Amino acid sequence: MNEQQLSESEVFLPKSELQSLIDLLRNDGMTVVGPTIDQQAIVYDEITSVDELPRGWTDRQEPGKYRLEQRDDDATFGFVVGPHSWKKYLFPPLTTVSTAEKTDQGWQMQTPEPDSTRYAFLGVRACELAAIAVQDRVFTGGPYIDPVYSNRRKNAFIIAVNCTEAAPTCFCSSMNTGPECRSGFDLALTELDDGFVVQAGSEAGETLIARLNTSEITTSQSETAGQARQQAVDQQSRHMNTDGIRDLLLGSLKHPRWEEVGNRCLGCTNCTMVCPTCFCSSVEDVTALSGESVERKRHWDSCFNLSFSYISHGTTRDTISHRYRQWLTHKLASWHDQFDTSGCVGCGRCITWCPVGIDLTEEVAAIRGNGDSSQSGGQS
Amino acid sequence: MSGTCLASPSIDPWLAHTVRIASITDEVEDVATYHLEFSDPESAKSYSFLPGQFNMLYLPGVGEAAISISSDPAQEGTLDHTVRIAGNVTGALARAAVGDTFGLRGPFGSSWPIEACLGGDVILVTGGIGLAPLRPAIYELLNRKSEFGTLSLLYGARHPFGLLYPSEYADWEQRGMSVNTTVDRASPAWQGNVGVVTQLLDRMPLPNPEETTVLCCGPEVMMWYTARSAIGRGIPADRIWVSLERNMNCAIGLCGHCQFGPTFVCKDGPVIRYDHVSSFLRVEGF
Amino acid sequence: MSNAARKPKLGVFKFASCDGCQLSLLDAEDQLLDVVGLVDIAYFLEATSKIGSGPYDVALVEGSITTPHDEERIQEIRQQSKFLMTIGACATAGGIQALRNWADKDEFVRAVYASPEYISSLETSTAIADHVTVDFELRGCPINQYQLIEVIQALVGGHKPRTRTHCVCMDCKQRGNVCITVATGEPCLGPLTQSGCGAICPTYDRGCYGCYGPAKQIHAQSLTDHLIRQGSAPPQLVPLLRNFNSNAEPFRNESNRIESMT
Numbered sequence: 001m002n003e004q005q006l007s008e009s010e011v012f013l014p015k016s017e018l019q020s021l022i023d024l025l026r027n028d029g030m031t032v033v034g035p036t037i038d039q040q041a042i043v044y045d046e047i048t049s050v051d052e053l054p055r056g057w058t059d060r061q062e063p064g065k066y067r068l069e070q071r072d073d074d075a076t077f078g079f080v081v082g083p084h085s086w087k088k089y090l091f092p093p094l095t096t097v098s099t100a101e102k103t104d105q106g107w108q109m110q111t112p113e114p115d116s117t118r119y120a121f122l123g124v125r126a127c128e129l130a131a132i133a134v135q136d137r138v139f140t141g142g143p144y145i146d147p148v149y150s151n152r153r154k155n156a157f158i159i160a161v162n163c164t165e166a167a168p169t170c171f172c173s174s175m176n177t178g179p180e181c182r183s184g185f186d187l188a189l190t191e192l193d194d195g196f197v198v199q200a201g202s203e204a205g206e207t208l209i210a211r212l213n214t215s216e217i218t219t220s221q222s223e224t225a226g227q228a229r230q231q232a233v234d235q236q237s238r239h240m241n242t243d244g245i246r247d248l249l250l251g252s253l254k255h256p257r258w259e260e261v262g263n264r265c266l267g268c269t270n271c272t273m274v275c276p277t278c279f280c281s282s283v284e285d286v287t288a289l290s291g292e293s294v295e296r297k298r299h300w301d302s303c304f305n306l307s308f309s310y311i312s313h314g315t316t317r318d319t320i321s322h323r324y325r326q327w328l329t330h331k332l333a334s335w336h337d338q339f340d341t342s343g344c345v346g347c348g349r350c351i352t353w354c355p356v357g358i359d360l361t362e363e364v365a366a367i368r369g370n371g372d373s374s375q376s377g378g379q380s
Numbered sequence: 381m382s383g384t385c386l387a388s389p390s391i392d393p394w395l396a397h398t399v400r401i402a403s404i405t406d407e408v409e410d411v412a413t414y415h416l417e418f419s420d421p422e423s424a425k426s427y428s429f430l431p432g433q434f435n436m437l438y439l440p441g442v443g444e445a446a447i448s449i450s451s452d453p454a455q456e457g458t459l460d461h462t463v464r465i466a467g468n469v470t471g472a473l474a475r476a477a478v479g480d481t482f483g484l485r486g487p488f489g490s491s492w493p494i495e496a497c498l499g500g501d502v503i504l505v506t507g508g509i510g511l512a513p514l515r516p517a518i519y520e521l522l523n524r525k526s527e528f529g530t531l532s533l534l535y536g537a538r539h540p541f542g543l544l545y546p547s548e549y550a551d552w553e554q555r556g557m558s559v560n561t562t563v564d565r566a567s568p569a570w571q572g573n574v575g576v577v578t579q580l581l582d583r584m585p586l587p588n589p590e591e592t593t594v595l596c597c598g599p600e601v602m603m604w605y606t607a608r609s610a611i612g613r614g615i616p617a618d619r620i621w622v623s624l625e626r627n628m629n630c631a632i633g634l635c636g637h638c639q640f641g642p643t644f645v646c647k648d649g650p651v652i653r654y655d656h657v658s659s660f661l662r663v664e665g666f
Numbered sequence: 667m668s669n670a671a672r673k674p675k676l677g678v679f680k681f682a683s684c685d686g687c688q689l690s691l692l693d694a695e696d697q698l699l700d701v702v703g704l705v706d707i708a709y710f711l712e713a714t715s716k717i718g719s720g721p722y723d724v725a726l727v728e729g730s731i732t733t734p735h736d737e738e739r740i741q742e743i744r745q746q747s748k749f750l751m752t753i754g755a756c757a758t759a760g761g762i763q764a765l766r767n768w769a770d771k772d773e774f775v776r777a778v779y780a781s782p783e784y785i786s787s788l789e790t791s792t793a794i795a796d797h798v799t800v801d802f803e804l805r806g807c808p809i810n811q812y813q814l815i816e817v818i819q820a821l822v823g824g825h826k827p828r829t830r831t832h833c834v835c836m837d838c839k840q841r842g843n844v845c846i847t848v849a850t851g852e853p854c855l856g857p858l859t860q861s862g863c864g865a866i867c868p869t870y871d872r873g874c875y876g877c878y879g880p881a882k883q884i885h886a887q888s889l890t891d892h893l894i895r896q897g898s899a900p901p902q903l904v905p906l907l908r909n910f911n912s913n914a915e916p917f918r919n920e921s922n923r924i925e926s927m928t
Contacts, residue, residue, distance in 0.1 A: 039844035039871065064892060066849050083844050093840040097394040100440035106400060106419060106481025107440050111392040143647065144393045144632035250641065253663045264888045267881075268857035269832060273839030280636030282629050283394075284828065287441040289700035289819065294440040296394070300840055301635070305832045306882050308637060311627050312466035320883055322665030330639060337642030355835075355847050355857050356892040442825055468825040475824065 009206075011214040012221055014195040018076070019050045021159075024211055025120040030157060033089060034122035035082070040068055042082040044089075047122070054079060061167040061348065064357025077191050080167045081125055081347050085276035086132060089119050090152050091139065093300045097148070097283055102292040114147060118155040124185065125163055126178030127170075127347040131276030132158075133184055137339040138279050148298075157204060160185035164228040166235035169348030171361060174240040177345045179232035190225040197225040238348065240361040241368060242332075245342075248368060249333040253325065257366045262321020264356055269302035271350035271358075272327065277343050280308070303327050328360060393632045396438045396483030397423045399459075403478055408542055411509060413450065413462040414473065419481065427487075429453055431494065431516035432623060432651045435486030436631045437461065437469060439476075445469035446628040446646070448513035449487065454523055462512035462544065488631040490651045492517040492595050493621055494524075500591035500619075501529040503584070505606045507536040507577050510597035511544045513623055513650070517595060522555045529591070531557040532584065536577030539563050540570045560584075578605045581613075589614030596654075597623040604661050607654045620654035641666065674723035674822060677709035679743055681729025681736050682763055682791060686808040687754035688712040688728055694811040701815060704822045720746030724821055730756040730763060730791045737788075737797060744798040749821065752794045753814065755807035759879050760913035762807075764791040767913055792913065802827060807877040807910040810862045833857055833881040834874050838865035846873050853893050853906055858884045858916070879911040886920035900924045 013021070025032050026048065034047045035054055042054050059079045060067045071078050098111045124132075132153075139149035160181040163170075172178030181188040186205035189196040197217060200206040272278040282301040287294045301308060304323050309316035317323045335343035344360070351359045398419040405413040418424035429435075429449050438444040445467065451460035465474045476482075494517065502521060506514050514533075521531050533552065537543045540563050549559045560580050562573035573580065577598075586592060592615050596606045603622045610620055626638035626645040633647035641660045643649055660666050678688055692698065692713055707713070708722060725747035731737055744750055752758050760767070766774055767790045775782045794800055804813060813829050820827040834856035838845070846868050847854045854873030856865065860881040867874050880886075890903055907921035 040849045041844040043842070043844060064848060065851075065896065066845075068849075083839075083849075084842065088842065093842075098392075098396065100396075100438075100483065102440070106398055107483060108398060109396040109438070109440075109483050111395045139634060142633055144634065146634050147392050147394070250659075253660075253666060263885060266857040266885055266889055267833070267883060268835040270835050270839065270845060270857070273836060279634070282635065282637070283444070285441050285443055287819070289697050289704075289815070291441055291819075291823075300836070301637075302832070302836060303636065303639075305836070307831060309627050311625060312470075316626065317665050319665060320885065326639070326666070329641075334639070334642040338644065353845055353848050355845065355854075356888050442823070443828075468828075471825055472823070 010197055010199045010217045010222065011209060012195055012217045013189070013198045013212060013214050015076070017213050018196070020212055021208070022048065022050065022122070024208065025157065030118045030120040032120045032122055033086075035077070035079070037068065041066060042068070042079050044082075044084040044086065044121075044123075050076070053077075053123075058165075059167065061169045061352045062357075063169070063351050063359050064354055066352050073193075075164075075191060077123055077161045077189075078165065080163060080165065080170060081128065081349060083274055083349070083353055085274065085347075085349070086121055086124060086128055087135060087276050089121070090132070090156065091135065091146075091149050091279065091300075095148050095298050096295050097298045098296045100294040100296070111147070114151040116155075117152065118157070119152065120157040120159065122159045122161075124158050124160045124181075125347075126160070126181045127172045127175075127345040128276055129158070129160055129181055129184040130172075130175070130177035130345040131347065134277045134339065134341055134343060134345065135279060137341060138277075141339065158185045158187075158201075160188040160201070162188060162190040162225075162229050163232040164191060166232045166237075167348060167352075168237055169351045170236055170346065171238040171240050171348060172346035173233060173236050174238075174242060174361075175342060175344055175346035179236070180229050190228060192221060192224055192228070197221060238351075238361055240344075240346070240364055242342070245364065246333040246336045249329045249364070252367050253329070255367050257363065258321045258325045261358060261363050262319060262324050264358055265304075265320050265324045266356060267304045267306075267320040267323060268355060269304045270353050270355060272302040272304060273300065274349040274353045275331075276347060276349070277331075277345065278302070282308075303330070328363060332360075332364065393485070393630075396436075396485045397427075398481050399484045400481050401476060401478050404476075407462060407544055410465045410474075411462060411544065412474065413460050414476075415451075416459045416461065416484070417457070418459075418484075424457065427459070429459075429487035429516075430491035431520050432492040432513055433487040433489050434513070434631075434650065435461065435484050436488065436628075437473070438483030438485065439469055439472050440483065442472045443469050444483075444485075444629075446488075446631060448623075448650070450512040450515045452519035452523075453516050454519065462509070462515075464509045485631065488646060490647075490649055492520075492651055493593070493653075494520055496619070497521070497593045497595075498527050499529065500593055501532070501586075501588055503532045503534060503581070503592060503594050503610075505534045505577055505581060505594060505596045505598070507598040507602055508538065508542060509544065510623075511535055514595060514597050515545065518552060518557065522552065522557060525556045529588070533557055533559045534562075534577050534580040534584070535560065536562045536564070536580075539565045540567050540572075576605075577602065578609050581606060581609045586613050586615070590616060592619065594620040596620065600624070600661055603654075607658065617655040617658065618653055621651055622654050622657070623650045624652055624657070625650065673704065673706040675708045675721075676705040676724045676726065676818075677720065677722040677743070677747065678707075678712065678726045679709070679728070679739075680711070681727065681740070681757065681794070682732040683729030683754065683756040683761065685712060685728070687757075687806070688726075690808045690811045691814055694815060697811075697815055701818055704818060722747045723749060724818075725750045727752050727757050727794050728754050730760045730793060731788070731797055732763060732791045733787050735786070740794060740797050749801045750794075750798065751802040751804060751817065752800050753804045753809050755805065755877060755879060755910040756791075757794045758803045758805055758914075759911040760791040760793050762910050762912075764913035765908060766791055768908070804829065805860055805878040806862050810864075813862055830861055831882050832861050833884070834859045834861050834863070834865050834868070834878070837861050837863075838868045841865055841869055843868050846871070847893070851896055851898075853898050853903060855906060857889055858886050873906075875906060875909050876911050876917065877909075879914045880916040884916055886916050887923065890920060890924055900928045904928075
């Protein structure tokens with residue numbers, strides 16, 4: 001990709017042309033995934049038509065609470081992020097990693113053929129681009145490449161959307177991941193009343209723009225788009241102070257706050273399931289009753305599960321507070337050692353989707369504030 | 381890390397080789413050594429490992445377990461694992477017979493820092509089953525004896541019948557390693573040391589502590605006391621190496637289970653320099 | 667690897683219950699014949715009229731202890747069984763019938779039976795583990811047949827069963843479900859309940875009502891306090907906790923605590 005150079009060229013795509021974009025991608029053999037309303041939330045699912053997009057809807061979010069609401073305009077992308085993330089496509093919740101068959105020559109193991117699905121993701125936010133970049137490092141940046149992730153990732157086409165609003169749970173500005181989409185996309189859209197300002201981030205994106213019915217962008221359109229993006233910056237109320245956060249957290253492993261938050265935490269795994277960067281998994285055998293044919297299945301797992309740190313002479317992290325500490329110190333501290341980045345992109349999902357509304361920005365502030373648990377400090 | 385010798389990253393890291401149990405040696409109660417051979421001659425030819433590394437042994441339908449390699453890396457075609465019955469996989473292995481096949485992925489992880497030991501004295505401190513992952517290092521050190529100073533093994537077990545590989549001690553002594561054993565509970569016939577293994581370290585003369593390397597494998601609390609004793613005697617913290625144990629599910633740093641602070645024990649470990657993990661070793665539940 | 671030469675002798679025993687858990691074994695149509703091949707079924711009245719005597723290698727016990735006769739019979743079964751496994755919410759927690767533990771049992775008897783004088787019943791319905799040592803508990807109302815088959819396979823194969831102990835939420839999210847409590851405010855016991863059902867209820871847009879009983883190390887009060895702060899009425903939460911696993915300790919204690927608030 002040659003982002004800087006290509007990003008100079010912006011064009012205008014009328015709203016009526018959004019369907020053409022979807023059609024072109026589908027005609028190219030891609031499975032288009034985008035936001036749609038299901039189960040009283042905006043989720044990601046396969047779409048074929050612009051009518052499936054959540055036009056005229058928005059989300060209201062706060063710790064432990066999410067509600068869909070009708071907007072007073074017709075915005076197609078007038079919401080932030082919901083309970084799903086793109087990780088469910090790139091790192092699917094359940095996959096087969098190998099199979100074993102008992103033959104006359106003993107057990108023979110095989111690995112499955114790579115999945116050939118080519119996804120086009122429509123509506124990827126800046127924090128989500130950052131999350132994909134984080135998982136790229138996790139799954140493809142080390143000595144071992146995850147075959148499932150790398151294959152799906154390599155085939156994915158990414159259409160980003162700039163946020164024009166922020167939820168009270170958003171803190172991407174603090175994590176320096178948004179709200180503006182800067183890299184990691186093929187196309188990036190900024191929504192205006194009558195269409196989208198479109199920017200290419202790759203040659204594949206440029207090529208696609210050339211096949212669409214676009215017009216040159218006017219100064220006023222460019223200005224309006226800039227103002228809309230600035231609104232998402234201005235609306236951000238939640239903040240996380242990341243100064244020296246690695247040493248702060250790894251130097252506070254015996255802080256009383258872990259015990260305190262451990263008593264509120266349910267250990268239910270919701271934060272890790274909705275987190276777009278959490279990558280923990282387990283592989284287990286599924287055996288036919290005959291015992292001669294076995295599939296090794298990988299499923300998402302979570303450091304909040306008691307069994308996660310089990311070894312034969314005991315479970316390492318045997319209380320919920322130990323497990324909360326593991327999650328937070330990994331996400332915000334040891335992730336830097338492991339992957340040279342934070343594991344948090346500031347999307348706020350773990351805050352909204354925690355069934356009891358635990359807010360990691362508040363926990364970090366409390367630890368920074370030497371354990372005054374009455375100090376909220378999450379919003380500033 | 382001292383060196384790496386990894387299962388080829390170019391192939392699917394989930395693909396297991398088929399191995400066959402060539403023979404089984406009963407060691408001590410609940411512990412046996414499985415001598416394995418690859419079904420595919422090509423796999424056998426391309427396979428090599430470093431002392432301290434481990435394999436994932438996969439028993440289809442039962443599961444997979446990380447087991448350290450306990451044979452001599454210089455002996456081509458030899459691949460031994462000394463296994464104690466501890467869970468489902470090791471329990472199923474205990475019921476396996478010569479000729480049975482299963483899967484093997486590996487080798488994985490870091491190795492004992494043989495090169496960092498060059499020219500100095502080396503002390504290996506271990507207990508019980510912990511001698512198994514150190515045995516390849518013992519072989520390597522003895523094979524290259526002239527490149528090191530004095531070699532000492534300090535080895536503890538609960539009781540005299542818990543000492544692994546006793547028939548080899550005389551050979552190790554003869555080739556230049558002093559073998560010092562101790563037990564927690566003596567039997568009537570036992571005439572050796574009684575007490576914890578760190579006492580052997582405390583009593584041992586250390587003429588060149590700053591040039592001495594400690595390789596330690598055992599329960600975390602034992603490794604911590606060993607390191608404390610060694611540092612107290614003037615051995616630098618960065619010359620002490622420990623082998624850690626955590627839940628390992630994938631062995632390739634992708635599943636998250638084995639984390640110990642910043643360390644993925646499966647790929648950054650199991651052998652880690654003590655000063656890289658010392659601040660976390662005594663944090664409860666970390 | 668090598669199977670024992672002799673098949674384990676299996677007995678299936680019933681106490682106060684609806685038989686649903688035994689039926690889920692019979693429902694495992696595709697796999698039932700294979701299961702039958704793995705074990706020697708010596709006692710299973712729901713399936714066969716053949717009655718073989720003990721001792722048993724494995725006893726599956728369904729149902730709760732509700733009568734003086736139950737109290738004696740479970741002791742006999744325990745004495746005759748090497749490995750005793752309870753199956754289902756009745757056996758593991760006392761079942762829906764444990765609601766009597768909060769009520770006047772005699773009043774129930776008078777309301778239900780035409781001739782109450784013939785009924786000999788205890789004041790409470792209790793779990794099998796309250797009476798004898800239980801080697802393994804399989805949760806659920808009813809149990810999950812695949813979990814049961816996995817446990818039988820494990821016992822035959824000589825390894826520990828791999829039934830997982832995480833809570834319903836993890837399965838729920840992996841199915842792509844949206845959290846009902848967060849998105850609608852409807853109370854859901856998913857965060858407190860052990861998995862096993864595959865999150866059936868939330869998948870059909872209703873909250874979990876705890877069929878698989880409390881997961882390990884739960885903080886029930888944290889959830890109920892939050893639900894009350896978000897607008898749930900305590901009297902609405904008491905019956906949610908007092909369901910099939912009302913007598914499981916964490917649910918029992920929390921329902922009593924909330925009840926005392928009102």
